[in-house]
Amino acid sequence: MRKLIVIAAMLLWCLPVQQQVTGESVEQQNYEFINGRWFDGQSFAVRKFYTAGGLLTSKKPDRVDRVIDLSGKYIVPPFGEAHNHNAEGAAIDDIIRKYLEAGIFYVKNPNSLLRTTEPVRGKVNIPTSIDVTFANGGLTATGGHPMGLVRRNIERGIFTEADGDGAFVFIIDTRADLDRKWEKIKAGKPDFIKTYLLYSEEYLKRKDDEKYFAWKGLDPNLLSEIVRRAHRDGLRVSTHIESAADFHNALMAGVDEINHMPGFRADEKIPISRYEISEEDARLAARKGVVVVTTLGATMRFIDRVDRTGPNGEMAKKYRDLLVGNLRILKKHNVRIAIGSDQYRETSVPEALSLHEWKVFDNLTLLKMWCETTAEAIFPGRKIGRLKEGYEASFLALGGDPLQDFTNVQKIEMRIKQGNILQLSN
Ligand SMILES: [Zn+2]
Structure with missing residues (x-):
């Protein structure tokens, strides 16, 4: 844990000021995401996912820092x-x-x-x-x-x-x-x-x-x-x-x-x-x-x-x-x-x-x-583009179903990148 914080501090120090605002915290948190409708490559299904060490998993990690209610939003890969x-x-x-x-x-x-x-x-x-x-x-x-x-x-x-x-x-x-x-x-x-x-x-x-x-x-x-x-x-x-x-x-x-x-x-x-x-x-x-x-x-x-x-x-x-x-x-x-x-x-x-x-x-x-x-x-070698066990925990929460109305891809209410919640301040 201490090591993580040190790395996080180093990362923050390396980043230019403008960039710090895009990440809520560089320290890796584990989250439990509930009530999301997750895209499985064909359709959306309600399920639970955790993010642990920046990856997606359906197995509860030893430590969960926060539970996040996705309240029916449509979750797609970035x-x-x-x-x-x-x-x-x-x-x-x-x-x-x-x-x-x-x-x-x-x-x-x-x-x-x-x-x-x-x-x-x-x-x-x-x-x-x-x-x-x-x-x-x-x-x-x-x-x-x-x-x-x-x-x-x-x-x-x-x-x-x-x-x-x-x-x-x-x-x-x-x-x-x-x-x-x-x-x-x-x-x-x-x-x-x-x-x-x-x-x-x-x-x-x-x-x-x-x-x-x-x-x-x-x-x-x-x-x-x-x-x-x-x-x-x-x-x-x-x-x-x-x-x-x-x-x-x-x-x-x-x-x-x-x-x-x-x-x-x-x-x-x-x-x-x-x-x-x-x-x-x-x-x-x-x-x-x-x-x-x-x-x-x-x-x-x-x-x-x-x-x-x-x-x-x-x-x-x-x-x-x-x-x-x-x-x-x-x-x-x-x-x-x-x-x-x-x-x-x-x-x-x-x-x-x-x-x-x-x-x-x-x-x-x-x-x-x-x-x-x-x-x-x-990135042909990376585990990205799918919301599956062991893939990078990167996804978007949409306010509407993009399969019903494609323009819902623009209704982005939350962005997660490699397990980090992105905060885009003005
Ligand atoms: Zn070109």
Whole structure:
């Protein structure tokens, strides 16, 4: 006990002042939770759970510090954000608060700069904050995405040249580049590897053409070698895609996760069929257990705002049908889908609500995508995303049933993270 208090005091001392307010107490308390309706992966059932040492258990621990009456609230695992670059920088305290308020405890940053994420690392991955995984610099080709962002940030004085190749990106045009840079990539201790495919069916055509600056990516033939090395070194691989051919090539290369859906920012000049995921690829993605991260919310909302009777009405309908078709084919083959927004100023809440509004998925499926698959995609090795014996005691108490009305995911009345009651003061 004394040891725990010492550790708690040390932890408090390490935390910046703003962060102390988010945890009621860093000293681990054991709780008995009564009268909650707990989500079991299918429905809600009234049962009793204890939290002991930060884990969930149905066995009464030797010491119970407090009994908490959940008075009929709906208990779900926390939500996740599978694609957002905002877990970085000087505004991190506000960003952490925003995520915790939304019930999002797990965030994946799939391309980041060590320089801007280093100071953040002491403020995340602790019981009173969000947990984040970082890719560090993504692997792309010369002139490939996200070099447009790098160039823009240099022009604005946000980045220097040193933040480009070897930092925010690793330029890999050949196997020799990979040989030379792999140790440096690993030296940054990324949690996973981010790679870029953009219209890889036109890799040769786009490669040396400045017209395609930032609209190209890796040689698809190199991707399997990147995956082989990453897997050998215990790192999972996420791949940015644009076209259906990229989706296919990513699967063939053996990646673990596909980021974005074909057509999420479609080029009007390209035939829509080049964005349609095939039955075979959906089946293959399911068989390989590959996770697909949505990042469709902003496009969905853009499409919804177009006047259907106006000049762009037909176009909006065409792209809506495309995106719905792709979501349906993934659903039909039970592909694992994680919710990620790629919206720097947002969290995954609008993404989840947009998906809800388009009604491709029923409430149960959507809830499981957000609580279970998304959490597993961010921290594949952890016992999170389920309310089961021995899992981390992290959950939200909702004021209404999200299976009846999905928007109840926003009625969060209590947040528990690894056995700690989070107090979000103003
Ligand atoms: Zn992104």
